[in-house]
Amino acid sequence: MTAYRFRVKADWKPRDLWRDVVIGEDRTLMDLHERINPAFGLDFDHLYFFARGQSYWDSEIRYVRRAEIEDNPYDAIPEVDIDLRDANETSLHDLGLEAKDRLCYLFDYGDEWRFYMILKEKLEGEPSDREPEVVKEKGEKIENQYGPGLPRHR
Numbered sequence: 001m002t003a004y005r006f007r008v009k010a011d012w013k014p015r016d017l018w019r020d021v022v023i024g025e026d027r028t029l030m031d032l033h034e035r036i037n038p039a040f041g042l043d044f045d046h047l048y049f050f051a052r053g054q055s056y057w058d059s060e061i062r063y064v065r066r067a068e069i070e071d072n073p074y075d076a077i078p079e080v081d082i083d084l085r086d087a088n089e090t091s092l093h094d095l096g097l098e099a100k101d102r103l104c105y106l107f108d109y110g111d112e113w114r115f116y117m118i119l120k121e122k123l124e125g126e127p128s129d130r131e132p133e134v135v136k137e138k139g140e141k142i143e144n145q146y147g148p149g150l151p152r153h154r
Helices: 029-040 066-070
Strands: 002-010 018-024 048-052 061-064 083-086 102-107 113-124 133-138
Touching: 002 029, 018 029, 018 113, 029 048, 029 102, 029 113, 029 133, 061 066, 066 083
Parallel strands: 061 083
Antiparallel strands: 002 018, 002 113, 018 133, 048 061, 048 102, 102 113
């Protein structure tokens, strides 16, 4: 029985906009996505992926929505070798994370809302199926994800 406490940081404002999320290790990356978005004021109308580390687009393995795997746009580009995996079928336990390991999370491939998360600690004795919960936060939610002031990473 283990849960994880992640510090999820906005890549463009890491000291000023973050959330601590506790989630059971048997929960999926999709569960984490569904907690992160409203915690930062984002909707669910866009594609997203998680990856190990903080490489974003350079990640060789991406955890995405099932529909993206079925309509894999990379299949038509032979020189691109990206392994897409189902975020709804991948538990946090499956990733084999240790304290201080990082994941990156990119939401909306057009506007590129980039977040990274650090596994702050494993909480032994917590339910492995614990629903994700924001337990600490800093910074205001994003007021308008489609308005001026979008983060630009290109």
